[in-house]
Amino acid sequence: MMKKIFLISLLALLLVAGTAGASHSWGKYHWDISTDDSIASPLELGDNLTSLAWDNSLAGGSSDWNLSVLRNQVVAGASNANCDPTSGRVEVCNGEYGNNGWLGVASIWVKRGRSGHIVQGVVMVNDTYFNTSPYDTQAWRNLVMCQEVGHTFGLGHQDEDFSNANLGTCMDYTNDPDGTLFGQLDNQHPNQHDLDMMTEIYAHLNSTDSGSGPGKGNGKGNGGGKGKPSLAGANIDLNDPSSWGQAIKQDAQGNNSLFQRDLENGQVLITHVIWAN
Ligand SMILES: [Zn+2]
Ligand SMILES: [Zn+2]
Secondary structure: OHHHHHHHHHHHHHHHHHHHHHOOOOOOOEOOOOHHHHHHOOEEEEEOOOOHHHHHHHHHHHHHHOOOOOOEEEEEOOOOOOOOOEOOOEEEEEEOOOOOOEEEEEEEEEEOOOOOEEEEEEEEEEHHHHOOOOOOOHHHHHHHHHHHHHHHOOOOOOEOOOOOOOOOOOOEOOOOOOOOOOOOOOOOOOOHHHHHHHHHHOHHHHOOOOOOOOOOOOOOOOOOOOOOEOHHHHOOOOOOHHHHOEEEEEOOOOOEEEEEEEOOOOEEEEEEEEEOO
16 A cells, blocks of 8 residues: 555656656747758857857857757857847847846847747846856856857756756756766756757757758748847847846746746747846
């Protein structure tokens, strides 16, 4: 009898764990880019970074995420000090944004409606913290950069508790980014689960049962054209928390970690925030 109850509890636990794993993407937000399209024309990550340490983090994150179905490439940044977005790509910026509590922010502008298509993305990392202990390490930079870039592809976190064991992915909060402090898994890179989630999120763009072949071209159609600043984001200061909109999720510490704001142009601004602690 006890054994049976134990087995049922175990099964229930496994089911819960399985469900939690599968709901890792927080929405079905994604770029309207198939793998073939992204091989021909990789999603651009604009490098507006001002230090070699950050350049290295972005280069590492870029090549890590290139194991996924969505190919990317680092290109020269097209942004400004405000880290304004550019339609059709991701802009990545660093700066001393102040003692405002956040280590990193990743925002995506998504078309309102069912498509969930991402129009543009921005990553900002806060040197006010990364210039000081404990964050002034390559491992911390790698963790946060990898995570924020993952958000701009449509991924959520796998875990939001800083003090539990590392899952071995940059999409997991930690106080020990490379795992050397407590002898645990390295959280500087995506893991297979992240890559699997990417495959799932982008599956409909890569399906072969819809008469694919040459000329499938689903046209990126995000309007605005590449390289032109988007008016939609030009007056949004992501360093100002009030511009993030409404909090829709909290991390394990009870801090708001996900925000949503409806914009007048028919887009929705989604912002992930990782806090210093
Ligand atoms: Zn789609
Ligand atoms: Zn995050």
